[in-house]
Amino acid sequence: MHHPTDASDLVAQLRAAGCVFAEDEARLLYETARGPAELREMTARRIAGHPLENVLGWAEFAGLRIAVDPGVFVPRRRTEFLVRRAAACAPGTGVPVLVDLCCGTGAIGVALLAALQGRGELHAADLDPAAVRCARRNLAGPGGHVYEGDLFAALPGRLRGRVNVLTANVPYVPTADIPLLPPEARDHEPRPALDGGPDGHSLLRRIAADAGDWLAPGGALLTETSSRQAEGAAGILSAAGLTVTVTTDPDLTATTITAHRPAGP
Missing domain, CATH: 1.10.8 (Helicase, Ruva Protein; domain 3)
Incomplete structure (x- = not known):
């Protein structure tokens, strides 16, 4: 052979x-x-034209092998930067409550738990049943809970006001730009995992509206965007009352936005 x-x-x-x-x-x-x-x-x-990761059944992400099922969004290497930033936001003591919305394969949650050496109570959610099945497989070992549903509505109510680190790698490609994507993404990945609405910020607006209720005081919401959309995304999160920092990693061509809930009462 x-x-x-x-x-x-x-x-x-x-x-x-x-x-x-x-x-x-x-x-x-x-x-x-x-x-x-x-x-x-x-x-x-x-x-x-199928994505290599779908054909292999796995993707490498943050040095880990993540199972990738057909029809589930393939984790991108640039998102490793989001994981690094998220790990840096986790409280240094205790068991941080970690939430990953729009989790896809669950790669962010798996890598975040690995970065925190298993310290953390992880909850992940996705609207797509195929993604939920895939994330459950990936998070079975590290021990995360995966829910099927629409953003915060999928989460157990007891997490409200207790989330220390909230990652949400929401789709941010403007609808009109979808035809410009490489065919692997355009033709073989789920449209809802790519399409961010007319300006690419549709899902981010919905998350920003509710994030303050779910974050613990001083908790952080982290999301990824493109460099040209960073200003608009930061504006949406600031308007929701969060304190925003935009960070880039030129090696990964990655832009991550960190938005903290103020620590005070």
Whole structure:
């Protein structure tokens, strides 16, 4: 199965299909496939434009292997910056209450618990049943609770006013820009996980409206955005009474917004 001519053949097929990292992808497909028939089937799906992570069934995120089911949003490497910022916002003592809305595969929650060395009570939620199933698999080991439902409505009421760190990697692509996305995202990822409404801020507005009720005093809401939307996103969170910081990581081309609920009464 590891015959070199097969390998170069596979690389050539992937390169012809426009895969920029054909050698890396060929190696990953080889290592993951459980036989020649599965390798052929996986290669065909990749050449047809399915995201590599969906074909492999996993994505690497923050040094961890995250299961990715078909039809679930693939975690992006740039979101590792959001996790680092979120870990820095967690209280240094006790068991912080962590919430991840629009959780997709649950990657943020898994990586955040890993960064905090397992210290934290994690609750994740998503509207999409496929994402919830996938997140439950990923969070079974680390021990997170996953709920199906619409944003805060999915969470147990007892968390209200107690959340120390709230991550929400909401969709932020403006509707008109969806056709400009790479076909892997545009054609194979769930539209609601990409589409942020007319200005890309539709979900963020809804989260901002309720975040103050759910955050503990001094608690932080963290979200990711594009550099050109950062100002608008920051304005929405400031208007909701939160104290906002915008941070960028040039290596990951990532922009993260941290919005704290004031600590006072």
